[in-house]
Amino acid sequence: MxxxxxxxxxxxxxxxxxxxxxxxxxxxxxxxxxxxxxxxxxxxxxxxxxxxxxxxxxxxTHLSLSWCTNNMNNLVLSIVPNFTNLRVLTFRKKGEQPLLDDKSVETIANNCHELEDLDLSMNSRLGDRSLYALARGCPNLTNLNISCCSAFSEHGLDFLSRYCRKLKMLNLFGCYKAATNKALKAIGDNCRQLESINLGRCYEVGDAGVKNLAYGCPHLSVIDLSECFFITDESVIALANNCLHLRSLNLYYCIRITDRAMYALAHSRVKNKDEILWESVKSQYEEEGLMNLNISQCKDLTPPAVHAICDSFPALHTCQGTLNMHGCLKLTSVHCACASQLHHAIHPA
Structure with missing residues (x-):
């Protein structure tokens, strides 16, 4: 007692x-x-x-400093050196900007060598110094969110990929200076375990970069290409043919996408089934195929091509939002199987 x-x-x-x-x-x-x-x-x-x-x-091993609203840099400099076994470190509440500087990130990299999950999003002050420090000090990073860190360059991202080869999730949303075709080639060459990448609003991304990702990162399951205006069907075809575990694809406002890309995805369903039959153990998740597809504002797509996608991937539902087609006036007649079943139930033959 x-x-x-x-x-x-x-x-x-x-x-x-x-x-x-x-x-x-x-x-x-x-x-x-x-x-x-x-x-x-x-x-x-x-x-x-x-x-x-x-x-x-x-x-x-897990620490969030999102509660700190003032003097975040001073807090990092004073306490982070003591927490040397951190695996997960988060700074941001949704909608808030912690505004860290390079010195703070260098402090993290110099002391938290076991770090695996780091969220530095919304830090417009950070420059390539931060990426160089993380590359040298945190080789075990698997999840890195640097979305909206608009000051990073392709050189910093290239350097990071050469040392942080265990990356599985990389969020580059809005990093329009860093996420170039050259940087994506480095990621494809070095980060072969990558499973998820967000390239939304990375306006310099083109087919060459996406192809390098598809060829070098066969485990990719989630890729966001929203507002990557330069990509064409070639990017989607490369993903369909090489990324057999693709589950989520965001093509919002990819205005150069045509039916050819949709048929490539639909055909990949059959091809991928054949290629993974030899695996002794397959989860239900793996058998589902593409589960989220956003083709909003892809105005050149036609109903037959999108129907082919729906037929190939039963998990895509217009009624549940897993198939998003906003702004595609040609596709108003496209509905998932649920809608057809409901129509037949209400209006029996």
């Missing part, structure tokens, strides 16, 4: 009373308590005493 007396933890056992300091609490018990706290309180707890600081800083 334990009680508090004079700020001490009193334990009773064997008929005698033992006085213990709070710093003597077992690490396992302390971390169970810490797991119930919000991140701000965890930081406070790490300052209670040297014992707690050592235990928390050495054991904590």
């Amino acid at each position: 334990s009680t508090m007396q004079g700020g001490k933890l009193m334990e009773f056992g064997g008929g005698r009373r033992v006085k213990r300091e709070w710093q003597d609490i077992q690490t396992e018990l302390l971390m169970k308590i810490v797991s119930l706290l919000d991140d701000r309180t965890v930081i406070v707890a790490s300052g209670v005493c040297s014992g707690w600081r050592n235990a928390i800083c050495s054991e904590l």
Whole structure:
């Protein structure tokens, strides 16, 4: 049995009373308590005493600093060097801009060498110095979100890809200076485990870059090409033929896409089924094929081509939003199987 007396933890056992300091609490018990706290309180707890600081800083693997609304850089410089075993680090609440600087990212890279998941999105102050630091200090990164970090260049992204070869998720939304065909070639050459990439509003991306991704990253399952105005059917054909696990494809406002791309995707369903039959174990997820497709504003598409997509991928539903066709006036007659079934139920023959 334990009680508090004079700020001490009193334990009773064997008929005698033992006085213990709070710093003597077992690490396992302390971390169970810490797991119930919000991140701000965890930081406070790490300052209670040297014992707690050592235990928390050495054991904590996930940390969010999104609660900090002022002087984020000072906070990073003061506390991050203590948390050397972090795996996941997040800074941003939705809609807020933490505005980190390169020095803060360098501090992270120089101390958190085990980091796997990092969200630096919406930091327009960051430059290539940050990418160079992450490349040298965080080779285990698997998830990196640098969306809307508009100051990065293709050279920084190229350098990062050469050292962070374990990347599986990369969000480059709005990185229009960094996400060029040259940078995508480097990613395709080096990051062969990549599964998800967001290239939305990366206006310099063209077929050459997407092809290099398709050829070099066969595990790609999610790719966002929204508002990549230069891509054509060639990009989609390369993805259809080489990325057998493609599940989500966003072609919003890819105005050069035609029926040829849709038929390539539809044909890939049959081709991919044949090629994966030899696998001894296949999850239901793998058998579903394409599960999300956005072709909004792709105004050259015709109903027969999109019907072919619907027939090949039953998971695509206009009624559920997994097949998005906004702004495609030619496709008003296209509906998923659910709509057809409902129509027949209401108007039986």
